[in-house]
Amino acid sequence: MTDMLVKLYRLPPVVNEIEALAAQGVTIRRALVPEKHHVVTWVRENFSAFWESEADVSFSRMPVSCFIAVEDKQPIGFGCYDTTSRGFFGPTGVSETARGRGIGKAIMLACMHDMLAQGYIYAIIGAVGPIEYYQKTVGAVVIDDSTPSVLAGLLRGKPKPAE
Secondary structure, eight states: OOOEEEEGGGOOOSHHHHHHHHTTTEEEEEOOGGGHHHHHHHHHHHTOHHHHHHHHHHTTSSSOOEEEEEETTEEEEEEEESSSSTTEEEEEEEOGGGTTSSHHHHHHHHHHHHHHHTTOSEEEEOSOSOHHHHHHHHOOEEOTTOOSOTTTTOOOSOOOOOO
């Protein structure tokens, strides 16, 4: 999987996305530290232990570098940045039942606008899946020769017990 680069100074606005979701009862906001246990558990249950680890790291940043989508007082989506590496956006995900409503786009834009506010000019989307989606949504471009990504040597499988 390849990496992509986003010019943060050319992002589309996020306000309209957030307002449209608010009209549907969905709030996009920065996660709060007291919610850490709830958010990281939800990420593990809905995605993976790898993403749980990255979401966990986002709560060690000040300000917290995790944005969440909330509906009926429950998380339905999340996005993080500065977890695996500085300047990296991701992971991000939306629960299966909430997909197709623009929630992922709103979370991504909220994260990237926050990155710009923190002083970043560019963001890297690591090990992307849907290249066309990121090209269309935020004007991302493929970073040549970025496969394998920084995750190439990632440990997989069940850890061996200590002897």
